[in-house]
Amino acid sequence: MGDCALQQERTSFGDLVEHYLYEHPVRPATAESYRKAAGRWCAETAIEFIDAITRDDVLTWRNAVLGRARPETWNKYRRHLRALMNYAVERGWVAENPFCQVPPARTGVRLKKTVDVELVQNALRVLAQPSSPLRPGWSWAIVVRAFFYSGVRLRQLVELEWRDVDLAAGVWRIRAETSKTRREWQVPLVGEVISDLRLLYERTREQTGRYPQPRDQVYNATLFYPRYKGTRIEEAQVRGFFQRLSVILGQKMTPHRLRHTMATLLAAQGDIRTLQELLGHANISTTMGYIHPDLERMRGLVGHLPGLSLPAGCGNDVGAKVSSVR
Numbered sequence: 665m666g667d668c669a670l671q672q673e674r675t676s677f678g679d680l681v682e683h684y685l686y687e688h689p690v691r692p693a694t695a696e697s698y699r700k701a702a703g704r705w706c707a708e709t710a711i712e713f714i715d716a717i718t719r720d721d722v723l724t725w726r727n728a729v730l731g732r733a734r735p736e737t738w739n740k741y742r743r744h745l746r747a748l749m750n751y752a753v754e755r756g757w758v759a760e761n762p763f764c765q766v767p768p769a770r771t772g773v774r775l776k777k778t779v780d781v782e783l784v785q786n787a788l789r790v791l792a793q794p795s796s797p798l799r800p801g802w803s804w805a806i807v808v809r810a811f812f813y814s815g816v817r818l819r820q821l822v823e824l825e826w827r828d829v830d831l832a833a834g835v836w837r838i839r840a841e842t843s844k845t846r847r848e849w850q851v852p853l854v855g856e857v858i859s860d861l862r863l864l865y866e867r868t869r870e871q872t873g874r875y876p877q878p879r880d881q882v883y884n885a886t887l888f889y890p891r892y893k894g895t896r897i898e899e900a901q902v903r904g905f906f907q908r909l910s911v912i913l914g915q916k917m918t919p920h921r922l923r924h925t926m927a928t929l930l931a932a933q934g935d936i937r938t939l940q941e942l943l944g945h946a947n948i949s950t951t952m953g954y955i956h957p958d959l960e961r962m963r964g965l966v967g968h969l970p971g972l973s974l975p976a977g978c979g980n981d982v983g984a985k986v987s988s989v990r
Contacts, residue, residue: 674715675713675752676713677705677706677714678702678703678706680751680757681702681748683751683755684748688751691819693819693899697744698744698747701740701741701745705745708728709721709724709725714752715758717758718762719762721762723766726738734771735768735771736771745763746761746763749761775956776928776953777921777924778921778925779915779916779917779922784808784812784917786913787805787913787917788808791808797908798908799889800885800888803888804909806883807905809856809857809860812925813853813856813926814853814857815922816838816851817923818920819899820838820842821902822881822898822902824836824882827878829861836853837849837851838944844944847944849941851942852942864882868880871887872887881897885901924954927951928956930942930954931954931955936951936952
């Protein structure tokens with residue numbers, strides 16, 4: 665499908681990525697996502713140079729990706745590689761962008777993955793046990809409650825600093841640089857989170873011997889457990905904690921599922937516009953995805969249909985078949 669031999673005058677996908685990221689500063693995780701997409705392309709197609717790519721090459725790779733992964737995976741690769749190749753067209757390195765000639769895959773609409781509230785309560789009970797292997801248990805319990813009651817994303821909680829917290833007003837600020845939509849907003853804090861933050865503030869002061877500084881990280885478990893490397897908690901460490909917690913609970917729990925749970929519970933209250941602001945969604949259609957139909961109301965509606973009776977002699981046969989299936 666292509667020639668990977670190095671040629672000085674041609675632009676490789678690897679070079680294209682670095683040129684693009686130099687001119688378009690993005691978050692480290694986003695930059696890594698671009699590099700991963702380009703790396704996948706080169707490894708799986710053996711086409712390294714951007715001027716060798718054709719529409720048929722993209723179609724062939726798309727079909728291979730869709731054969732092993734969800735449509736969302738292909739769409740993410742396509743989105744990143746299309747942006748890179750658009751940049752190459754702007755620079756005059758290629759004449760056209762073949763990734764624009766291949767449409768995204770249809771993904772369908774899936775229900776948001778949530779967790780039962782009882783599972784969250786069980787997680788807090790596990791973390792409260794002195795024998796819990798997840799240390800420091802009290803600190804991680806505060807993190808779980810923060811995700812559940814605020815609905816913030818993982819990155820937003822990890823990068824929350826004390827300058828963003830106003831305990832008197834009962835709010836914290838989501839800074840634009842930590843926001844997916846690149847805008848700033850405030851999140852109201854319930855009493856449980858305010859109490860947790862006051863406890864965390866005092867224990868941070870006791871542990872460090874000074875009052876927390878404005879740019880100090882708020883949810884920093886490294887202060888209370890010396891086995892953590894570094895002086896600030898990282899996203900990977902939080903993910904690792906939730907992976908271990910999920911094993912203990914026997915069910916998967918993640919920050920994103922806690923966000924979905926909170927949003928789904930609040931969407932049932934009907935105030936979607938306020939929920940949109942709370943979640944930081946730029947488009948209300950994203951928030952509408954948390955509205956689920958009330959099964960009991962649907963059952964009641966279906967109950968208004970006229971009754972249909974089976975012909976004589978059919979009832980017993982149907983009942984026997986149903987019993988055999990059970």
